[in-house]
Amino acid sequence: MLLVPADVLRPRRPDDHFAAEADAARAAGLTVALVDHDALAKPGGAEEAVRRVPSAGPASYRGWMLPAERYADFEAALAGRGVVLRTTASQYRRAHELPGWYADLAGITPTSVWTDGDARSAFEQACDSLGPGPAVLRDYTKSMKHYWREAAYIPEVADFEAAWAVASRFRELRDADFAGGFVVRRFEDFASAEARTWWVNGVCRLVGPHPDTPDELPAVSVAAAEPLIRELDLPFVTADFARREDGTWRLIELGDGQVSDRPVSVPPAELVALLT
Template identity: 80%
Template sequence: MLLVPADVLRPRRPDAHFAAEADAAREAGMDVVLVDHDALASGGADEAVRRVPADAQAVYRGWMLSSERYADFDEALRRRGVVLRTTAEQYRRAHELPGWYADLAEITPRTAWTEGADRSAFVTACGELGSGPAVLRDYTKSMKHYWHEAAFIPDVADATAAWSVASRFLELRDSDFAGGFVVREFENFVSREVRTWWVDGVCRLVGPHPDTPDDLPDADLAAAEPLVRGLGLPFVTADFALREDGVWRLVEIGDGQVSDRPRSVPPGELPLT
């Protein structure tokens, strides 16, 4: 069955953002069951899944959850005899950059990270990259819409300027800060991003990125396919962009359950099974 968030104001209906996917799943013969995202996000997993029938296999399509909250979700469902296709450990590996980086390092920008928000650890991570520009994020998210103040570091060797960017990033992320700082070597991309969807290591859908839903470059994924397959994860997305030297590079991996679908991709094309 497919689990989707309920509408906050009309709890017997799917959240409008996922309603079309719920309709497509029903048409494909799947049972659709609503869960309470607000309860999930606030630590009330048992309350969130109270309407889920017992003893079934399930896949989730909904708003992003922290790895900790997803683990609560997984445990609450297991107490009802319901098994999510993506386990809590698999979700963390896809959702947090340190979980997938080592397996995909050869096709993605060079990266260093910290555990937590300690300044000295941040300076050490910057030092691992040496010098030159970098992009800052945490384990799960960047602040790319605040590019010059909280994402782009002109030179990681300038510790004072780099920490200024990191401090602003922390301020903006606030309680949503996840895991630690992630510093990624800047690469000049010259195309829009492509979002690909993978089920059990097989690329099932190639589409545009949600930020540019009407622009789909023709991507060469040959180098990426065996590496993404090697992750051994059941349902992930992988975003790619073309570097200025003509090489397609991995921007990030995400868990497919919480990756946004571009509006230009029909909901029935989403590979849920």
């Protein structure tokens, strides 16, 4: 079974963003069930969110990003209906939040430090731990790279005042969606667009462009990442890579495949095939 968000105005139809995947899933013989994402995103709303899901059977989710706590509620509400999510709540958190995967993939991704919460003292301690130089800021789940100069790029982490101005703007923009704490990552120069790779049980099954650059697909090499991602033992993840100036392919981010966006240039049937 494939679970997708319902359209807010037409709750008996899939959200337009996931409608093509829902059609492809039906064509592949999967049952498609709709969930109420707005209810799912609220504490205590999971039972209401899954009321249209038929009982019993395994399921995968393709939908909007959820905080790890809300995903755990989702899993529990479905279990009450006899539905077992392919990705458990603990697996979702490990893939979805940088602190969950960083230690295992540290050798192929920019050096990172993070805080627990949004206190300035902890942020400055993290900057000091990373050491002087430029950095990129995010939280446990997301950056604000489209606000690069004001809320993502820190030219010099040793300049605590300027660095905190970036962190403050980031925190303001993330607002209620701020997840976990600040993550400060060493800046690296990249010479290619990103590629988004899709992994099932530790095997790379699909290589495509990143959603931000759907018409650019670099000839990515995932050889260095394969044994490391396999060891994570996660059922369905994405890994985004870019080529550094020195030619080395670097992991930009790992994510849970259920909530990773599909580039428009990747046919929905190709993605759905990974779930069958």
